[in-house]
Amino acid sequence: MNIDNFKEKLQRYEAGTASEADRAIIEAWYRSYQPEENQVSDPVKSAAIKQAIQQNIHKQTAAKTVRLNFFYRIAASVVLLIGAAWLGYSVFKPAAPEKFNMVKTGIGELKEVMLPDSSVMWVNAMSRVRISEDFSGRFRKVYIDNGEAFFKVKHDVQRPFRVYVSGLQVQVLGTSFNISAYSGMPEVRVGVATGKVAVMFNDSTIAMLTPGKELSFNRDNHIYNQHNADIGQSQGWRDGRTYLNQASFAELAVVVSNLYNIKLKPANQKVNHYQFTLRLQRGMQTSEVLNAISIIHNTHFRKEGNEVVLY
Numbered sequence: 341m342n343i344d345n346f347k348e349k350l351q352r353y354e355a356g357t358a359s360e361a362d363r364a365i366i367e368a369w370y371r372s373y374q375p376e377e378n379q380v381s382d383p384v385k386s387a388a389i390k391q392a393i394q395q396n397i398h399k400q401t402a403a404k405t406v407r408l409n410f411f412y413r414i415a416a417s418v419v420l421l422i423g424a425a426w427l428g429y430s431v432f433k434p435a436a437p438e439k440f441n442m443v444k445t446g447i448g449e450l451k452e453v454m455l456p457d458s459s460v461m462w463v464n465a466m467s468r469v470r471i472s473e474d475f476s477g478r479f480r481k482v483y484i485d486n487g488e489a490f491f492k493v494k495h496d497v498q499r500p501f502r503v504y505v506s507g508l509q510v511q512v513l514g515t516s517f518n519i520s521a522y523s524g525m526p527e528v529r530v531g532v533a534t535g536k537v538a539v540m541f542n543d544s545t546i547a548m549l550t551p552g553k554e555l556s557f558n559r560d561n562h563i564y565n566q567h568n569a570d571i572g573q574s575q576g577w578r579d580g581r582t583y584l585n586q587a588s589f590a591e592l593a594v595v596v597s598n599l600y601n602i603k604l605k606p607a608n609q610k611v612n613h614y615q616f617t618l619r620l621q622r623g624m625q626t627s628e629v630l631n632a633i634s635i636i637h638n639t640h641f642r643k644e645g646n647e648v649v650l651y
Contacts, residue, residue, distance in 0.1 A: 440470035445487070447601045448622065450578070455480070457494050459501065462578050464488035466522075466598040488520040490575050493535075506559050509540040517549070518575045524594040528557045531574040580622035586615045589650075592633070595620065600629055607651030611639065 352358040443463055445451050451463045456475040463469055467487020475481070480496070482489075484505040493501045495514025503510040505521045506528045515535020521528040530539055530547075531554040539547040539555050547555045547566050554569035573583040582595060589612050593604040599620060606612040614637050620629065630641050630648065641650050 439473040440483070441473060443467075443469045443471065447597075448599050450580075450622075455482075457496065457499075457501075459494045460492045462490040464490075464520075464577050464598070484519060484521050486521065486523045488518070488522065488577070490516070490518045490578055492516040506557070507541060507562075508557060511538045511540065512536070518571065520574075522594050522598070524597075525591050526558055526560060528559065529574075530555045530557075531569050531571050533571045533575060577622075582620045582622070583618075584620070585617050587617070589614055589616070592616045596629055596633075600624065600626060602626055602629060603647040604633075605644070605647045605649045607649050611637075611650050614639075 352362060443451060443453055443461075445463050445465050445467045448465050450465065453461045453463065453471075455461055455471065457480055459480070461469070461471075461482070464487055467489065468485040469487065469489055470483040470485065472481040472483075476499075478499065480493075480499055480501045482491075482501075482503045484503060489503075491501070491503070491512075493512050493514050493516065497513055501512050501514070503519060505519055508528060508530075510517070510519060510530055512535060515537060516533040517535075517537050518531045518533070519528070530537065530549065532549040532551050534551055537549040538545055539549065539557075541557070541562065541564075546557075546564055549555055549566070552568055552571060553566060554571075554574065555564055555566050557564040570583075570585075573585070576583055582599065584592060584595065587595075589604075589606055596602045596604055599622065616633065616636055618632055618636060620632070624632075633639070633650065634641060639650050641648050643649075
């Protein structure tokens with residue numbers, strides 16, 4: 341018999357409202373607890389025994405209720421733990437690694453790349469650029485690991501275009517701009533041809549560039565400055581013309597290495613501190629390049645192994 345059902349019968353029995361059938365069941369159950377020959381005929385004792393039996397029933401049913409409540413509490417705790425664990429995993433689980441398409445260029449090589457949104461990217465010699473495969477996400481993301489690239493970005497107000505380079509984030513909606521970030525040079529340069537470009541560092545905007553403006557950012561000390569620039573010259577490399585304007589020897593060395601595979605080396609500190617202003621044309625012969633460099637400071641050069649020493 342169901343214990344709850346039996347308990348209801350017992351309550352009606354105590355209240356005197358039980359039916360004949362219920363009273364028969366309760367009394368039969370009571371008699372089953374003692375042998376026939378030991379049945380108590382004294383009504384007072386009988387009532388006491390009955391009361392004791394009833395109290396025992398209450399204890400058993402109460403114990404069962406406690407056990408059920410305890411079980412429910414344990415089950416609820418387990419459910420909460422599982423829920424918390426699932427929520428924690430959902431929030432803190434490691435993000436899937438971002439996937440990229442890689443664009444690389446070699447010595448003297450130039451590539452023009454159509455991006456998934458129909459924006460166009462030109463990549464200069466000896467560069468390495470990664471394009472996020474998730475180009476339809478919240479941001480259209482490109483990473484310049486090394487080198488130089490010019491972008492002509494298709495306008496999309498819903499999905500800003502972001503370029504990540506040397507700790508900087510360059511963000512636009514639709515514009516054209518140039519970024520030079522060769523690892524051998526101390527500075528990253530961002531120049532704007534059309535539109536407007538926001539440059540951010542450590543989640544703060546450090547510059548809003550408009551056409552004809554360029555930002556120079558020092559990788560080592562994070563000092564930056566904004567100045568006017570000839571953007572036509574900055575992006576001239578797309579047409580095979582590279583302009584150097586008061587470039588350091590280190591910058592000159594990077595450029596001639598990338599374009600002509602010439603390893604320049606200064607003979608002394610004096611040469612190392614020279615500045616160079618000249619135009620280099622893609623496809624020039626080694627002798628033409630070295631002669632153009634030597635004329636600026638009336639220097640000479642000699643070959644030492646795989647290097648060319650300027651003195």
